[in-house]
Amino acid sequence: MTTMGSQNSGVQQMPPRHRARKRRITGHGIAFTTFGTIWLIIAAYPLLYMLMTSFRTQNGYLTGKPWLPPANPTLSNYAQVLQSGFFHYFLNSAIVSVCSVVLIVLFALLLAYVIVRSQSRTVRTVFNVFLVGLALPIQAAIIPVYILINKLGLYDTLIGMILPMVAFGLPLSLLILVNFVRDIPNELYESMGLEGATDFQIVRYLVAPLSAPALVSVGIYEFIQSWNNFLFPLVLTQSRSVQVLPLAIVQFQGEHTIDVPVTMAVVLFSALPLILAYIFAGKYLRRGMLAGFGK
Amino acid sequence: MLGSRMNWQRWVMMLPAIIFFGAFALVPMLVAVYYSGLRWDGVSKATWVGLFNWTHAFASGQAVHSLWLTVELMVLCWLLQNPLSLVLGVFMAGKQRHRTVYGVVYFIPLLFSAVAIGITWSYILDPEFGLIDSLLKAVGIGNGTENWLGNPHLAMFVVACIIAWQFIPFNSLLYQSGVRQIPASLYEAAMLDGAGPLQSFFHITLPQLKYTIITTTVLILTGTLTYFDLIYVVTNGGPGDATEVLAMHMYKEAFTNLNIGAGSVIAVILAAAGLLLSILILKFTGFNRMESQMEGS
Structure with a gap:
């Protein structure tokens, strides 16, 4: 393919070019997706903790595991x-x-x-x-x-x-x-x-x-x-x-x-x-x- | 017909904003300069002591200490927030559906006030019942009694991490829109020249985000300069004075020690630092150009 070519010649050459591009973006994407997912956990978990704790009983807070949902959820x-x-x-x-x-x-x-x-x-x-x-x-x-x-x-x-x-x-x-x-x-x-x-x-x-x-x-x-x-x-x-x-x-x-x-x-x-x-x-x-x- | 001339209606339209801003923002700033020369508890009669409060603040080392802590917090916040926000912003700029969903969750911490965030994190970091210590103990790291906010060597860093937790999503939204404005043709051209993703990132994405980097830097630095709410809740300046940044120090002087003069010295330093920071940024980064670029887009 010539450097920028016209639109038409680009389309003709598309299939191989497209594959190569897709593979690259995917490999690139994995690193970002991993990071994005880690941040999702960092962002969401304290919020989840907030929510879970708000449904705990006082006793459940003192004795339960703070990272798990409350055993006896309450609205009190x-x-x-x-x-x-x-x-x-x-x-x-x-x-x-x-x-x-x-x-x-x-x-x-x-x-x-x-x-x-x-x-x-x-x-x-x-x-x-x-x-x-x-x-x-x-x-x-x-x-x-x-x-x-x-x-x-x-x-x-x-x-x-x-x-x-x-x-x-x-x-x-x-x-x-x-x-x-x-x-x-x-x-x-x-x-x-x-x-x-x-x-x-x-x-x-x-x-x-x-x-x-x-x-x-x-x-x-x-x-x-x-x-x-x-x-x-x-x-x-x-x-x-x-x-x-x-x-x-x-x-x-x-x-x-x-x-x-x-x-x-x-x-x-x-x-x-x-x-x-x-x-x-x-x-x-x-x-x-x-x-x-x-x- | 109405031209660009002023008339009485226009003067009336300007008045409310001018009166409010003048009375409750601009004039108080100037009055703070005058207060910094008083020995006064806010109630009884004030005595003019000239520069005494100023020399005392610097001689006792308290103001300098707080100033350094503020600079430390600004640097920490920048280092923690800017690189991570950039990477997250590039991630969020992708059009895939899961990225959009992630973005929705990222944003939630911004809905809470700094005091709400502070209270929640002080429980998460609690050495007895907290989430972090319990988790660490469960997986066998340490004995699970680290007092994160009570350790003078850790407290400032932990505070910066909590601030980062809340504000990285905000900055990454700025990066997201920055990345989306980069013309796709640049990447296509680079790919034709055989550039890999890393090369594209460093030679196209980063330089193209220059103005976004400046914007986030401005926001992080000016925001951190006066950071108060969260510190008031999680450490109240402590342990000792390990996190007593300028705004915290000013509050304690003026409203706890009832020393209006000493507090005003810090207030004036804060105002001067804020102005200086803005002027430096205007001068060295071409913030004006950035604004006109944003307007044009």
């Missing part, structure tokens, strides 16, 4: 989770996460629209400041945030957690949305503008619907971030009435150090919405997790 651990007020913590987490996500997505979209549509130097500077904000860690601001939330009288409230979560969710969401809104063709803006639409109307009826996929990805990403956030609740709350799940499970573990099966049930319960979302909409969840980092 999950019953105890619900009796320990975890439904309340679950609601707190849901309120905090939903409010944060809605505010982040709304504020970021509005700002993204202005950044894309205007040439003003001030706007450009604002965008650059947010980009620098991407590099600044939450940990670096947590002490002043703690003092500020105290001074505002919002210590130990759900709002007190939501405010800084929104602030720290904005930079990445903004970056993703700016990249997306930029791709909306100029003609669409112009035709709406000719019809006399205001900026708010353009965002509402043109930009928001067209950026729906990006809004969903950003929303999922920020939801996972706030659902699993630990530092803000740790520093900004203390009462049980406003506890969110990550803090509640740490507290629970501290009080029930010996009762491992119940703690494992608590851990699984705390991830329930994300696990369910993964089962029913795994594709979107994965896309959301990667939002902004790749395609």
Whole structure:
């Protein structure tokens, strides 16, 4: 076969070439498949351990073999989770996460629209400041945030957690949305503008619907971030009435150090919405997790 | 008609994001610099002590110790995560059905919070009833009482392994999409030139993944710089101060010892390190080019 040849000559020469290629890929594939399988075990076994342990009795945990399924599986651990007020913590987490996500997505979209549509130097500077904000860690601001939330009288409230979560969710969401809104063709803006639409109307009826996929990805990403956030609740709350799940499970573990099966049930319960979302909409969840980092 | 001019509606649209980010992120960062010059417990009256907290942090060696531990954790995390993620990503890029199923399972650890992962692993590693020690004992390796997280020589490495367990799947998803963007014609051409799979891997796959390698490196390094949640749960900085990385050290100073000034010194170091890291990455790797490449794809 000549170097690249035309399509036709390639097809004619296909059979021997194809065999050789297939054998190579298979030999290559075995090494990768072996590694992939080893990682499957490494990834899945601790999860299986979590699940198995959550169905053990306290006695079964202390005397049984931890790598085997429980001899006398029980649901009592999950019953105890619900009796320990975890439904309340679950609601707190849901309120905090939903409010944060809605505010982040709304504020970021509005700002993204202005950044894309205007040439003003001030706007450009604002965008650059947010980009620098991407590099600044939450940990670096947590002490002043703690003092500020105290001074505002919002210590130990759900709002007190939501405010800084929104602030720290904005930079990445903004970056993703700016990249997306930029791709909306100029003609669409112009035709709406000719019809006399205001900026708010353009965002509402043109930009928001067209950026729906990006809004969903950003929303999922920020939801996972706030659902699993630990530092803000740790520093900004203390009462049980406003506890969110990550803090509640740490507290629970501290009080029930010996009762491992119940703690494992608590851990699984705390991830329930994300696990369910993964089962029913795994594709979107994965896309959301990667939002902004790749395609 | 609406052009690129600013009008009152646009200013209103910008305000919420600016107010939130300014009040709860940007201004606090700057305030941390001021706090680092105070002797203050957060409640009573503060006294200005100038650079005392700074000189004290470095003279006592605590800050330097934490800084080194943080660098150690960053290096460990990179070494554990990046090569394995790359191989796993190449594996996952294959179209065969079993690879897709594997990929679905790989992703599950990412659904859990770092504290949930930490609690689970501290039980798995428990020297009395834990999974690992029991398994090792059952197959006859050791006496099954290794205290993985209680051993100051092992603790940091074990922490890095737990982090790797959770985040390798995330990085390998990035590699997966990176590999899928490599044009098949490159491999076909290499094969015609008689290149084997190993040669293809080193001469096509690796160079083509350059920008993905940069992305994962950035994410691993910046993420590890401030790593806190999991360490708080599994070792709380211990045993002794064997895993007291910067973020952990800052938390203890500010919220356990109620020394706002000393904690703020570490907070400022964290912010500066984060910025420095980003600037270095921008400068030496052409991250800008990577972004524009991603936009174009």
